Amino acid sequence: MSLTSNATLETFQERIDQGxxxxxxDVFPDEYRKHLIxxxxxxAHSEVIGMQPEGNWITRAPSLRAKQILLxxxxxEGGHGLYLYSAAETLGISRSEMINQLQTGKAKYSSIFxxxxxxxxxxxxxxxxxxxxxxxxxxxxxxTSYGPYSRxxxxxxxxxxxxxxxxxxxxxxxxxxxxxxxxxxxxxxxxWWWPSLMxxxxxxxxxxxxxxxxxxKIKRESNDVLRQKFIDKTIPQALLIGLTIPDKDYKLNExxxxxxxxxINWEEFNNVINGNGPCNKQRxxxxxxxxxxxxxxxxxxxxxxxxxx
Amino acid sequence: MSTNNNQLEVWEVFIQSKxxxxxxxxxxxxxxxxxxxxxxxxDIYTRRGEGTSIWVVxxxxxxxxxxxxxxxxxxxxxxxxxxxxxxxxxxEGAQNI
Numbered sequence: 509m510s511l512t513s514n515a516t517l518e519t520f521q522e523r524i525d526q527g528x529x530x531x532x533x534d535v536f537p538d539e540y541r542k543h544l545i546x547x548x549x550x551x552a553h554s555e556v557i558g559m560q561p562e563g564n565w566i567t568r569a570p571s572l573r574a575k576q577i578l579l580x581x582x583x584x585e586g587g588h589g590l591y592l593y594s595a596a597e598t599l600g601i602s603r604s605e606m607i608n609q610l611q612t613g614k615a616k617y618s619s620i621f622x623x624x625x626x627x628x629x630x631x632x633x634x635x636x637x638x639x640x641x642x643x644x645x646x647x648x649x650x651x652t653s654y655g656p657y658s659r660x661x662x663x664x665x666x667x668x669x670x671x672x673x674x675x676x677x678x679x680x681x682x683x684x685x686x687x688x689x690x691x692x693x694x695x696x697x698x699x700w701w702w703p704s705l706m707x708x709x710x711x712x713x714x715x716x717x718x719x720x721x722x723x724x725k726i727k728r729e730s731n732d733v734l735r736q737k738f739i740d741k742t743i744p745q746a747l748l749i750g751l752t753i754p755d756k757d758y759k760l761n762e763x764x765x766x767x768x769x770x771x772i773n774w775e776e777f778n779n780v781i782n783g784n785g786p787c788n789k790q791r792x793x794x795x796x797x798x799x800x801x802x803x804x805x806x807x808x809x810x811x812x813x814x815x816x817x
Numbered sequence: 818m819s820t821n822n823n824q825l826e827v828w829e830v831f832i833q834s835k836x837x838x839x840x841x842x843x844x845x846x847x848x849x850x851x852x853x854x855x856x857x858x859x860d861i862y863t864r865r866g867e868g869t870s871i872w873v874v875x876x877x878x879x880x881x882x883x884x885x886x887x888x889x890x891x892x893x894x895x896x897x898x899x900x901x902x903x904x905x906x907x908x909e910g911a912q913n914i
Contacts, residue, residue, distance in 0.1 A: 603824040603847060810825070
């Protein structure tokens with residue numbers, strides 16, 4: 509329910525400040541609802557669109573074991589999308605509206621999924637780096653102030669760790685393999701490292717949506733804080749299996765104990781967000797095509813359920 | 818277009834994680850009938866042995882209390898502290914009570 513008189517706004521903020529969770533029937537400002545719908549639907553769309561780059565390798569997985577794992581992982585991503593759509597629907601937006609916003613470009617999804625998966629090591633890099641970055645963000649979101657979103661995040665975090673570990677296992681195996689396999693793994697690292705760092709969004713000094721998100725505890729930690737956590741966790745994992753960090757300026761700051769990195773190419777980030785990445789059109793066209801081709805299934809299901817009544 | 822955008826009915830899903838424990842709400846699914854709702858709930862919410870039992874209920878069949886009525890609904894119980902065991906004074910030395 510959304511009301512915006514000053515008194516209700518104050519009560520809402522007091523509840524947030526006391527660390528209470530907000531539930532669907534509570535009174536909250538319309539802006540809170542809008543912010544959540546934008547963030548949660550974008551999150552759901554990312555999970556669903558994220559199935560495409562990985563789906564590209566199902567038929568070419570190098571073993572039956574690898575294929576089973578990849579199928580299970582992609583099924584999880586679809587499941588995560590559905591948890592999040594379900595949570596977003598508690599705010600009064602319908603599933604069809606959200607899908608429509610995705611297909612017309614009104615709603616965004618994570619720009620990382622607009623990059624192609626060129627070799628098998630890309631599946632390793634996606635699990636290890638892309639899901640690794642997502643986990644850092646999602647762990648923090650488990651404490652987000654909107655109850656249904658928080659509960660969906662708890663569920664998702666339980667499942668993500670399998671994704672990251674299977675990705676790192678692929679990278680490790682390839683780094684222990686032939687020269688050619690090592691080259692493929694490094695090539696994947698070189699292409700996915702920077703886009704993974706960009707997943708956390710713009711620097712704090714340049715993050716337009718953060719003000720209210722912090723005040724309302726939708727967001728609990730800043731883009732740069734989360735990015736640094738990911739960098740500090742991931743660089744030692746890369747070095748352990750012999751991968752090179754594709755950044756000539758990265759170094760460990762002995763005083764702070766944190767890794768410092770070179771400049772992120774934000775021009776590329778904005779370019780991909782604005783629709784000019786390598787696969788933007790392909791991803792949306794694919795979604796529309798299969799959504800339309802599935803229409804007869806929904807029709808048949810409805811006709812059957814009417815007949816039963 | 819209208820059929821294409823039909824998202825089917827929404828059902829709420831409750832899972833019992835172990836026999837003896839209560840069914841807990843986990844989220845919702847879309848389905849045209851109860852059989853599909855059950856199948857979707859199974860696929861979406863129990864991929865890792867999370868459950869021993871599933872309930873699905875049409876969302877429209879659930880009535881929820883309004884948070885604005887919370888005072889009226891729940892405050893009176895705070896006035897009746899004699900419902901709490903700690904309200905009663907036991908004699909010194911009394912055991913197992």
